[in-house]
Amino acid sequence: MSDIVISTRVRLARNLKDYPFPCRLSRQGREKVIESVRDALINGNSAIAGDFKFIKMNGLDPQQSVSLVEKHLVSPEFISDSEGRALLLSKDESLSIMLNEEDHIRLQVIKKGLALEEAYDIADKLDTLLDERLEFAFDERLGYLTQCPTNLGTGMRASVMLHLPALEKSKVISRISGNLSKLGLIIRGAHGEGTEPKGAMYQLSNQITLGISEKAAIENLKNIANQLMIQEEQARERICSSIDVRDTIARSLGILRSALVITHDEALKLLSNVRLGISSGQIKDVTAAQVDELMTAVEPATLSVNLGKSLSPHDRDIERATLLRTKLA
Amino acid sequence: MRKCDKCGAQNATTHVKTIINGELTEYDLCSACAHKLGYTNVFSDMESDFSNLLGSFFGNVLPARTQSTRCEFCGTTYAEIANSGHVGCANCYTLFADRLNPSIVRIHGNAAHCGKHSKALEQEKAAEKEKPKQDTVKDLQEQLEKAVARQDFERAAELRDKIREMEGSK
Numbered sequence: 001m002s003d004i005v006i007s008t009r010v011r012l013a014r015n016l017k018d019y020p021f022p023c024r025l026s027r028q029g030r031e032k033v034i035e036s037v038r039d040a041l042i043n044g045n046s047a048i049a050g051d052f053k054f055i056k057m058n059g060l061d062p063q064q065s066v067s068l069v070e071k072h073l074v075s076p077e078f079i080s081d082s083e084g085r086a087l088l089l090s091k092d093e094s095l096s097i098m099l100n101e102e103d104h105i106r107l108q109v110i111k112k113g114l115a116l117e118e119a120y121d122i123a124d125k126l127d128t129l130l131d132e133r134l135e136f137a138f139d140e141r142l143g144y145l146t147q148c149p150t151n152l153g154t155g156m157r158a159s160v161m162l163h164l165p166a167l168e169k170s171k172v173i174s175r176i177s178g179n180l181s182k183l184g185l186i187i188r189g190a191h192g193e194g195t196e197p198k199g200a201m202y203q204l205s206n207q208i209t210l211g212i213s214e215k216a217a218i219e220n221l222k223n224i225a226n227q228l229m230i231q232e233e234q235a236r237e238r239i240c241s242s243i244d245v246r247d248t249i250a251r252s253l254g255i256l257r258s259a260l261v262i263t264h265d266e267a268l269k270l271l272s273n274v275r276l277g278i279s280s281g282q283i284k285d286v287t288a289a290q291v292d293e294l295m296t297a298v299e300p301a302t303l304s305v306n307l308g309k310s311l312s313p314h315d316r317d318i319e320r321a322t323l324l325r326t327k328l329a
Numbered sequence: 330m331r332k333c334d335k336c337g338a339q340n341a342t343t344h345v346k347t348i349i350n351g352e353l354t355e356y357d358l359c360s361a362c363a364h365k366l367g368y369t370n371v372f373s374d375m376e377s378d379f380s381n382l383l384g385s386f387f388g389n390v391l392p393a394r395t396q397s398t399r400c401e402f403c404g405t406t407y408a409e410i411a412n413s414g415h416v417g418c419a420n421c422y423t424l425f426a427d428r429l430n431p432s433i434v435r436i437h438g439n440a441a442h443c444g445k446h447s448k449a450l451e452q453e454k455a456a457e458k459e460k461p462k463q464d465t466v467k468d469l470q471e472q473l474e475k476a477v478a479r480q481d482f483e484r485a486a487e488l489r490d491k492i493r494e495m496e497g498s499k
Contacts, residue, residue, distance in 0.1 A: 153437065211438060
């Protein structure tokens with residue numbers, strides 16, 4: 001059951017009181033915000049600070065920035081314009097702070113599996129540390145003030161990434177998503193706003209941030225994630241006994257182990273099938289953790305960055321197939 | 330509840346004020362009659378607009394005459410916020426509070442923040458706590474002036490004693 005949830009993320013949006021929000025901030029202003037936050041973090045608790053890398057976004061080549069998006073460490077919006085933007089990233093990549101994205105500070109904690117409380121706890125501590133050294137824009141009634149009013153209040157977006165192949169195959173996701181909006185939650189493709197779900201990966205997150213405490217929002221999200229997990233589990237039991245589904249799973253692993261050229265979309269689709277086969281017990285010599293790692297490693301930019309060279313799309317498909325054959329051999 | 334002035338059957342939901350040739354007329358209408366007479370809610374089309382378009386959260390609440398007010402801190406006008414869906418700075422939330430509020434209510438419901446507090450607020454509150462004594466004396470003096478003005482000397486004497494007492498204890 002635990003292999004249905006891939007990861008948990010908690011993000012907090014914060015702004016400095018003394019500067020206009022990023023949409024109204026001059027280049028010098030942006031630099032000052034970056035400096036203030038970086039100094040606050042480094043001069044803060046040394047136990048946390050020593051762990052952070054400081055990355056200026058305009059110093060990265062496009063592949064490196066796209067790879068950060070593929071690893072869910074920054075948003076696609078963040079790399080669309082690299083001027084006056086910086087990233088503070090912990091060595092294990094579980095903590096990231098985007099500076100001058102939509103808000104001055106977008107602090108994010110990623111954890112493996114379903115770990116909402118733990119992730120919030122870390123985000124909360126990091127936020128308190130910054131709050132001690134910076135002046136945040138805060139209003140008693142509206143909470144943390146954000147550039148976009150959709151984030152007012154807690155400024156918190158908590159999300160869990162779920163692998164839902166069985167629910168997707170039984171076409172119930174769209175029906176579920178209608179009901180979720182009534183609960184202040186939203187489910188969408190794992191690659192964020194406006195993307196088609198790939199590899200049956202979905203992101204479930206809270207939508208409402210004002211008038212609900214962080215704890216209540218997280219509790220709410222956890223309950224629904226648990227219900228989705230139960231439903232997915234039941235749907236898996238139903239479909240995985242079918243010979244056709246078992247055949248698809250077996251063939252998927254066969255292709256991944258023998259293909260010489262493979263596209264990103266195909267790789268994700270097949271890996272998703274293999275993941276399903278692992279949880280149903282059909283595939284025993286590959287683990288879900290291995291598949292999760294591969295799902296990121298086969299992403300176009302991450303593949304190139306890991307190989308240390310820029311590749312044409314066709315060469316990338318060849319390298320991807322090689323990687324998959326080696327790792328799944 | 331008041332009944333509709335036109336049909337007399339339904340509960341009135343719309344209050345209409347008209348000034349024609351300087352003469353004020355007021356009446357109450359039910360929603361059906363209001364619609365028939367063309368008095369539809371000026372904000373009624375906002376909800377459908379809101380569902381998808383981020384940029385038009387504020388689109389229909391633009392009062393033409395105050396469009397030019399600029400935030401003194403970041404220079405943003407309300408029109409710019411309405412067009413982009415982005416608020417310019419913390420001060421904009423105070424300056425344009427009246428116009429932003431309906432949109433905030435539409436997004437989050439009529440709610441107040443009930444999560445974590447920034448230390449900034451605690452500091453503000455602590456600062457306010459230090460002031461009340463001066464405020465009270467000032468308040469009492471105002472009350473005293475008013476009492477004298479309405480020739481309520483008994484109350485004025487009370488207030489005078491209170492002020493003396495408070496000033497003495499300083």
